[in-house]
Amino acid sequence: MEDIDVQIMKLLLEDGRMSYTDVGKATGLSTSAAHQRVRRLEQRGLIKGYRAVVDVEALGLPLTAFVSVKPFDPAAPDDVPERLAGLSEIESCHSVAGDENYILKIRVATPADLEGLLARIRFAANVSTRTTIVLSTPFDGRTPDLPGSRPVGG
Amino acid sequence: MEDIDVQIMKLLLEDGRMSYTDVGKATGLSTSAAHQRVRRLEQRGLIKGYRAVVDVEALGLPLTAFVSVKPFDPAAPDDVPERLAGLSEIESCHSVAGDENYILKIRVATPADLEGLLARIRFAANVSTRTTIVLSTPFDGRTPDLPGSRPVGG
DNA sequence: GCTGAAAAGCCTATAGT
DNA sequence: ACTATAGGCTTTTCAGC
Numbered sequence: 001m002e003d004i005d006v007q008i009m010k011l012l013l014e015d016g017r018m019s020y021t022d023v024g025k026a027t028g029l030s031t032s033a034a035h036q037r038v039r040r041l042e043q044r045g046l047i048k049g050y051r052a053v054v055d056v057e058a059l060g061l062p063l064t065a066f067v068s069v070k071p072f073d074p075a076a077p078d079d080v081p082e083r084l085a086g087l088s089e090i091e092s093c094h095s096v097a098g099d100e101n102y103i104l105k106i107r108v109a110t111p112a113d114l115e116g117l118l119a120r121i122r123f124a125a126n127v128s129t130r131t132t133i134v135l136s137t138p139f140d141g142r143t144p145d146l147p148g149s150r151p152v153g154g
Numbered sequence: 155m156e157d158i159d160v161q162i163m164k165l166l167l168e169d170g171r172m173s174y175t176d177v178g179k180a181t182g183l184s185t186s187a188a189h190q191r192v193r194r195l196e197q198r199g200l201i202k203g204y205r206a207v208v209d210v211e212a213l214g215l216p217l218t219a220f221v222s223v224k225p226f227d228p229a230a231p232d233d234v235p236e237r238l239a240g241l242s243e244i245e246s247c248h249s250v251a252g253d254e255n256y257i258l259k260i261r262v263a264t265p266a267d268l269e270g271l272l273a274r275i276r277f278a279a280n281v282s283t284r285t286t287i288v289l290s291t292p293f294d295g296r297t298p299d300l301p302g303s304r305p306v307g308g
Numbered sequence: 309g310c311t312g313a314a315a316a317g318c319c320t321a322t323a324g325t
Numbered sequence: 326a327c328t329a330t331a332g333g334c335t336t337t338t339c340a341g342c
Binding site for chain 2: 053138
């Protein structure tokens with residue numbers, strides 16, 4: 001059998017609104033025990049929250065792009081993430097090993113908005129940018145096969 | 155005032171388990187009306203589902219990378235997404251404009267797993283790969299500022 | 309499309325093993 | 326750590342505007 005906590009997280013990954021009763025049924029626990037485990041997972045930070053999955057493309061943000069950034073001045077202290085955090089169009093910011101220092105994923109409404117955002121990124125963080133436009137997204141946000149039983153950080 | 159449906163989606167983006175009662179309070183609607191609107195948003199596909207946000211890094215998948223892929227044979231019919239869909243380590247697949255054809259985001263446990271996955275990607279889709287390892291993630295999964303009132307696809 | 313009310317079911321806490 | 330129970334609240338449906 002599989003580690004129950006991992007099983008619970010898989011269930012909630014697929015349906016974040018599943019009731020504790022149903023989580024219990026699926027794992028062979030009582031409602032209380034299932035609820036208890038979920039709460040412990042939340043407290044330990046393994047479950048960080050719950051989100052609706054919203055179709056942002058249909059909602060006025062059809063343009064997605066990846067933006068690689070590299071500081072103009074490699075000697076300057078690196079506070080790029082802090083400087084970019086205020087730009088709400090930036091969905092994610094990853095520090096990476098490679099030719100560039102960061103990869104951002106951004107969402108905007110129009111090419112003109114993209115142009116403006118890139119200017120704000122360069123200005124805010126003193127970086128050069130390289131932009132890769134997303135044409136379509138065959139799949140996204142898939143939930144990984146979590147490795148089975150074990151550590152769970154306890 | 156802001157379009158109520160957009161407001162509802164923002165609320166559920168931040169807390170996917172918020173009760174319809176609370177959604178109603180926040181939007182000035184009765185519980186029934188709020189519930190009704192959420193159900194319509196789900197049926198229209200604007201809300202695609204609900205997910206727990208799970209800390210996969212802490213859960214045995216600490217290695218994230220972006221993999222750009224390019225077919226060896228540019229003349230071959232492009233069924234790369236279909237061929238890659240079966241690899242569960244691939245979280246997302248974006249078709250992009252630029253030097254490469256697709257950008258994948260992948261998650262694995264170890265460098266050895268990455269090596270194996272890259273081999274499987276190349277073999278499954280007949281592509282070359284360029285891999286950018288993620289060192290850290292200052293932020294991820296931020297919810298965009300949705301453009302205010304309007305179309306909502308209706 | 310909204311309100312309001314009622315039944316069914318869920319959440320949460322408590323007590324006990 | 327789990328089960329069982331019970332009160333309060335939520336979900337869901339339905340009648341009416």
